[in-house]
Amino acid sequence: MTLDPKRFLVSVFDAAVAAADPEKTIRAHLPPRPKGRTIVVGAGKGAAQMAAAFENAWDGPLEGLVVTRYGYGAPTSRIEVVEAAHPVPDAAGLEAARRLLGLVAGLSKDDLVVALVCGGGSALLPAPALGLTLADEIAVNEALLSSGAPISAMNTIRKHVSTIKGGRLAAAAWPARVVSLVVSDIPGDDPALVASGPTVPSAGSRADALAAIEVYGMKLPEKVMAHLASPAADAPRPDDERFARNEVRLIASAAVSLEAAAAEARRQGIEAVILSDSIEGEAREVGSVHAAIAREVAGRDRPFRKPVLILSGGETTVTLRAKGKGGRNSEFLLSFAIGIDGVEGIDALAADTDGIDGSEDNAGAFCNASTVARMRAAGVDAKAMLAANNAWTAFNAVGDLFVPGPTGTNVNDLRAILVR
Template structure:
């Protein structure tokens, strides 16, 4: 195996995981029957444009539609209009997109059909502040959530209670039309009501749950937002609301399916694979440290798995901002991991977001091995100091180990692939 290239191998694993979540391959199997009335397509998320293009290729019959995606994430569509807006911090374009989506589903009848294409990123792309709140308030909420270290379920419970479109409200606006939601999950545990804060799928999370999360994670929200959360006006519709009785929800792609595909690709190349979990959560640097301990145990003692082996995990870690460095949860995970395997030979790893973007930079994540920390030191950087400053992007950029595949058109959360040879 002298010609074996660990980076190339890890990229092939990432590509297999992404291919398993390609809407072009999965959407056709979940389409409903044509309605007697109109077919309206709506959608939001970082892969919404690709889902729209896949829908157009699969649907037989008339339709019209509108979806919103992140700037630079558009894809060619023939009949479905694609709007671009800001992510991860909302902007005025997203506000206008939310207004137009609500308009798109108003005035429908029970003979009409709404098909909702929903994937990760939709929360930020659909700002629609509740009465008495402003876009600035919703931006402040989003920034507080991103810096809090709260898990995605808690974040989205708060988001839906300050919105007029999230938490099932977009589907409620379409009533009495039937709404069929086709969801690509980026949520640990694959609860479709939490993907993009559930614009068409209500959840049981209550206003009291939202207030508890604000307190638990020490969030400082604008006074107007807190006043709203303390008012019954913030209550979101519940799943047993009669307006949702005819609706359907289909999970068309998820981390679990993509991890299985990644494992199969490793085996095809002659390397056994193990999946730790598809729904890991927690502070990125702590999860990185635990993964490093497992990799070291395999490398040094050949347990709990025998070498060679590919160790896979998915889910969504969180980052509590301690400084204003550059990075994202995958690069922060991997920098912690690199520190944990420093000097250990035979370990190579890739951590990346399957949508192609980790945080706010242009990389999906990064690569590392047992020499990464030493190479950073040679470049004049202290890995531990960079981790303390939330500056993982800068650290990996200095040693040319960023992974930049570009937007993938889907999003089933993070992929962590650790090869021990």
């Protein structure tokens, strides 16, 4: 049977997403029922699907609220789902954060708070610190997204300008016990960094936040910098007694999804290798390195013998140089496409497992040896598009965008390179 490269790549993407399906993962991580109330809170691009799965699995009364991105809702009966803007926060997210803090106020030690947390929650839960506004938090978010800083640095900054991030939601729930069920989209799977850790404090300090701002040359509003200069910005520490009874359970991650993708490839007769589940760096540079590896395999059968599927995960960054359209996966793949231009036998897919790459409706894109030539024939200069952060436009011109729609989970990026 002749292998259809595009269909094959979609099948391994689907396997990766299925491995992170909350319906399959939540049941194994349910906490014991409490003597008192069960309150469910949550945020992220897969929070509605997590809420639906938790309702189906929970044997007992519960109530709660989760916030997700516009268009990412799912039917629930006992947990309210509200939608807000991502990646730029809006007033709906501000109101959702206020309601979540109100929902956990006044609880007792006999009550249980279950936090459903996944990627995207940082933008979906704007809650500016005292003296700051939503406009200030939006300015911070935009500066972070265009800085090229790794997600760990971005979330350390976010938690110090917020009243809900950095463990503050869990602190507000004290003395109730908080159990956080986390779907990780963070390289290294530190749950304190997922959605900037609303229920999981991290050791990252205010000094770390200020250092990152300087290193990455971020220009933040004067009010924000004044706030960060004050001890009032300090976030709760992990050894705070309010977190002593709490528990964190990682229910899905990039590592598990990459293993599932590799297993699917092997099921179809293609050997698979995983480079890493935590690759970071500039998307275009990571794309160029992946292209060099693919060329080496195609031309010299090293470091892997073909046919082979080369997989990697993690979260690259994009330093904005222009106001083009696209996200980190399409930018990675455009750089990759330039690097394999004319090298036959290579096909690739780069996509965000939540179904959305950047601010457009695609998860990522496909490419092969002919991609750059087809762009040229369509009047598109691939290198100029890459320089302008305009990868979406380039792939759209040749019909190679990957648009699966919202997947209901988020374990970060999947890069799948088939060398035939």
